[in-house]
Amino acid sequence: MDALKQELKENIIEQLNLEEFTVEDIDNDDALFGDGLGLDSIDALELIVMLDKDYGIKLTDPEKSKEIFQSINVLAAYITEHRTK
Amino acid sequence: MKKGVAITGMGIVSAIGNSVEENLEALLTSKSGLGISKHIQTHHKNAIKVGEVTFTNTEIAKKLNLPKDNNYTRTALLGCLAAKEAILNARIESISEYKTGFISATTVGGMDMTENYWKQFATNPEVQKFIPSHHAGDSTEKIATFIGITDYVTTISTACSSAANAIMLGARLIKAGKLDRVVVGGTDALSKFTINGFKSLMILSESNCTPFDANRSGLNLGEAAAYLVLESDEVVAAQNKSVLAYVSGYGNANDAFHQTASSKTGDGAYLAMKKSLEIAGLQPSDVDYVNAHGTATQNNDLSESVALQRIFNEKSPSFSSTKAFTGHTLAAAGAVEAVFSVLALHENSIFANLGFKMAMPETGLVPVTQLQKIELKHVLSNSFGFGGNCSSLIFSEA
Amino acid sequence: MKTCYIHSVVSISAQNSFSENDTISEIQEHSGSKIPAVHPTYRDFIPLSQLRRMSPAVKMGVAASKKALEKANINKPYAIITGSGLGCIADTETFLNTLIENEEQFLTPTAFIQSTHNTVAGQIALGLKCKGYNTTYAHGSVSFESALVDAQLQVEAGEANNILVGGVDELGTEFVDYVHIVEQKQKQPIQVPLSEGATFCVLSSERKEGIVAxxxxxxxxxxxxxxxxxxxxxxxxxxxxxxxxxxxxxxxxxxxxxxxxxxxxxxxxxxxxxxxxxxxxxxxxxxxxxxxxxxxxxxxxxxxxxxxxxxxxxxxxxxxxxxxxxxxxxxxxxxxxxxxx
CATH class of the missing domain: 3.40.47.10 (Thiolase/Chalcone synthase)
Structure with missing residues (x-):
């Protein structure tokens, strides 16, 4: 699980070009959207593709994805439960 | 009320017909042009519905008498067809008789060819002729040359509001006396680039779109070209021209909210409609019909509905989106819907908002769902795009 | 008819024209078929959180527009009008390559939404929360001049005061080479390098101190x-x-x-x-x-x-x-x- 969280942080920083962040800056409980990392709806779409590509998880409703993308902890738990690759 | 700038000719090619007459027939019989793509080799072919023009490129090139080795993109080909009809329809015999301009709109320009040959551009001399035809201005130049316009020629690219801005600029240039006559409109061909772009935004519908419906599931893309001929009062008088309608109002504003999404308050749309009413010297209550942008995405239709309620003080006039006929034709949409607005005035008809079943709970707004015959004096047409670009036009009866 | 005053002009180019005093002190000689602009430190103009998605065209446009407005002493213009011949060609290339290489699978929208010609004008409006008139011309070598025509029309007619006008194009990484290939096949090809840049100005009907021209x-x-x-x-x-x-x-x-x-x-x-x-x-x-x-x-x-x-x-x-x-x-x-x- 910790390895997955580390991997997620690295991927998020790289995929979303978060130059000002390092893995250490992101707390497992930090809000990814809004006040935390400040991600927005376009980033949500980027993360949906990342879930599909890296973990074989298909999300069809961008609105529902917001619950999954709450924090690294929530996201990692969801991936662990639903991953197909 | 101010009279506005005279429209003396129109031309159109879209999924519902290859002439103004054919488009009108489909609108009056509520016949959608959406279906499975025949011309585009995309992986998503069977999963999406598009509004495609029936002609192949070869067929159009033949109609236009183009040489076999031409480097016309589909965007240019569609544009030439529609512009030619507009010139004929306006009964223009000599282009050079008056100072004439051409303003065309496109989003992806020559992408339909670029995406097919991208990986061959570096090495295959046979396809390199499509390198100079990639940029947005190329289709405009080709259409201008085809119809013989050499003076003021330019291209507008403000995403899905592009053609509305082309019509607006044309009207302004005529009003300012800079041009006597101007052909305005837009052209966009379907491409894998835009299909995949909208798919990646998860706003592409798998079935026919249902604008303003509570359960709307996104848009269908379409391709089209449409042009209007605008002429000054002097030209109209000198040549005893019959006027189809007037461009009486126009407004352009930016939502300044998000790169792609519209604001919940519909500020950009509201401001664009407000300005267009001011230019036309009309009250909101003077508008008889709104040809809405209505793409059938969750975001656009809600934002536009809110803006309609704001500008019309909760008493929205009859409105419908014709996107379920043609698909969303991107840069051409504003011109396609300008032609439809003029036809609506002529026929005293409101075209059906196909596919609508249930009002969205947030606003309760119900569009016109079946062809409605009613006297129309003023029609407002909306076009909104990425980058917050919002434009509204008002067309008034001649 | 009102006079169309130029309140400020700034330019990012392959020369050091975007310098502190906005003059070029010394010419840099170039060789090769393409040359990039002398890019300023964009962090000085644009917050990092916004910079992350911006292509060179958007960065150049936003930075140049900020400086042009600052020099003209204006917070928010009435209108924003830009010209760009190729638009955001770098993001166009990115999206196109991903589309082809991934066979239309696993596509993310960022490059697509940033690829349109009006991205620069849209981003400037977004940054300034400027809800006024906003348009973009994309007509080859008269893209910038088309923007000028539009702006002058509004200023002279008294419809607008303070219009931000700009011309911007980026080099990209691939299409520019294809253009070069075609060019080299001409009998007498272009003898100068292909490049990029952004020039922004503020046009106004207001006569005030420090007017440029x-x-x-x-x-x-x-x-x-x-x-x-x-x-x-x-x-x-x-x-x-x-x-x-x-x-x-x-x-x-x-x-x-x-x-x-x-x-x-x-x-x-x-x-x-x-x-x-x-x-x-x-x-x-x-x-x-x-x-x-x-x-x-x-x-x-x-x-x-x-x-x-x-x-x-x-x-x-x-x-x-x-x-x-x-x-x-x-x-x-x-x-x-x-x-x-």
Whole structure:
């Protein structure tokens, strides 16, 4: 699980070009959207593709994805439960 | 009320017909042009519905008498067809008789060819002729040359509001006396680039779109070209021209909210409609019909509905989106819907908002769902795009 | 009719024109088929959180617009009008390559939504929360001049005060090479490098301290034969009530290709006027003529331009009236007339 969280942080920083962040800056409980990392709806779409590509998880409703993308902890738990690759 | 700038000719090619007459027939019989793509080799072919023009490129090139080795993109080909009809329809015999301009709109320009040959551009001399035809201005130049316009020629690219801005600029240039006559409109061909772009935004519908419906599931893309001929009062008088309608109002504003999404308050749309009413010297209550942008995405239709309620003080006039006929034709949409607005005035008809079943709970707004015959004096047409670009036009009866 | 004043002009180019004092102190010689702009430190102009998605065109546009507004002492313009021949070609390339290589699977939207021609104007509006008139022209080498025509129309008609106008194009990484391949197959190809840049200005009907120049006239014309260009130019000057003897300098868009014939016709007519060229130093691209607009403004403001720009120069002269002329491959002709206010 910790390895997955580390991997997620690295991927998020790289995929979303978060130059000002390092893995250490992101707390497992930090809000990814809004006040935390400040991600927005376009980033949500980027993360949906990342879930599909890296973990074989298909999300069809961008609105529902917001619950999954709450924090690294929530996201990692969801991936662990639903991953197909 | 101010009279506005005279429209003396129109031309159109879209999924519902290859002439103004054919488009009108489909609108009056509520016949959608959406279906499975025949011309585009995309992986998503069977999963999406598009509004495609029936002609192949070869067929159009033949109609236009183009040489076999031409480097016309589909965007240019569609544009030439529609512009030619507009010139004929306006009964223009000599282009050079008056100072004439051409303003065309496109989003992806020559992408339909670029995406097919991208990986061959570096090495295959046979396809390199499509390198100079990639940029947005190329289709405009080709259409201008085809119809013989050499003076003021330019291209507008403000995403899905592009053609509305082309019509607006044309009207302004005529009003300012800079041009006597101007052909305005837009052209966009379907491409894998835009299909995949909208798919990646998860706003592409798998079935026919249902604008303003509570359960709307996104848009269908379409391709089209449409042009209007605008002429000054002097030209109209000198040549005893019959006027189809007037461009009486126009407004352009930016939502300044998000790169792609519209604001919940519909500020950009509201401001664009407000300005267009001011230019036309009309009250909101003077508008008889709104040809809405209505793409059938969750975001656009809600934002536009809110803006309609704001500008019309909760008493929205009859409105419908014709996107379920043609698909969303991107840069051409504003011109396609300008032609439809003029036809609506002529026929005293409101075209059906196909596919609508249930009002969205947030606003309760119900569009016109079946062809409605009613006297129309003023029609407002909306076009909104990425980058917050919002434009509204008002067309008034001649 | 109101006068169209230029309140500020700034330019990011392959020369160090975006310097602290907005002048070029020394010309950098370039070689090769393409040259990038001298990019400023964008963090000084744009918050990091916004920078992360921006392509060079958007960065150049946003940075140049900020400086142009700052110099004109304006927080929010009434309208934003840009010109871009190729739009955001870098993100277009990115999305296209991903689309082809991934066979239309696993596509993310960021490059797509940033690939449109109006991304720059949209991002500027977003940053400034500017809800006014906003449009983008994409017509090859008259993209910037089309924006000027629109802005001048609004200023002169009194419809708008303070309009931000800009021309911007980025080099990208791939398409530029294809353009180069096609060019090299011409009998007499373009002799200057391909490049990128952004020039932004504030136009206004307001007469105030520190005005740079007056945009007296701007016109575009799609086609004309080389032998007719002199007549076209005379007609342009006549329409704008300027005698050819009043012109102190002419800035031409020579790029070394066969269509330089157009410029030669004009050069012959003015034996005593100063002539300037720039594409050798800032390259050819669809909105490179906006750099000439910046040069013209510099001359009228009394700033010194490096001697390399002058193909003919008289001794210490002051510039009251400057004419700009550009064309591309015999099409997309533009005349711009700048005067001292």
């Amino acid at each position: 007056v945009l007296k006239a701007v016109e575009i014309q799609s086609k004309t034969a080389p032998e007719n260009i002199v007549t076209e130019m005379h007609d342009f000057l006549k329409r704008n009530k300027v005698d050819s003897s009043e012109i102190d300098a002419i800035i031409l868009g020579n790029n070394g290709d066969a269509f330089d014939a157009y410029y030669q016709h004009i050069e012959k007519l003015f034996p005593k006027t100063d002539f300037l060229q720039y594409k050798k130093y800032v390259g050819e691209f669809f909105t490179t003529s906006a750099f000439a607009f910046w040069m013209g403004a510099q001359l009228i403001e009394g700033k010194t331009l490096p001697k390399q720009f002058f193909s003919r120069k008289a001794e210490s002269k002051s510039y009251k009236t400057v004419l700009l002329y550009n064309q591309f491959k015999g099409s997309q002709h533009s005349f711009v007339l700048l005067t001292r206010c």
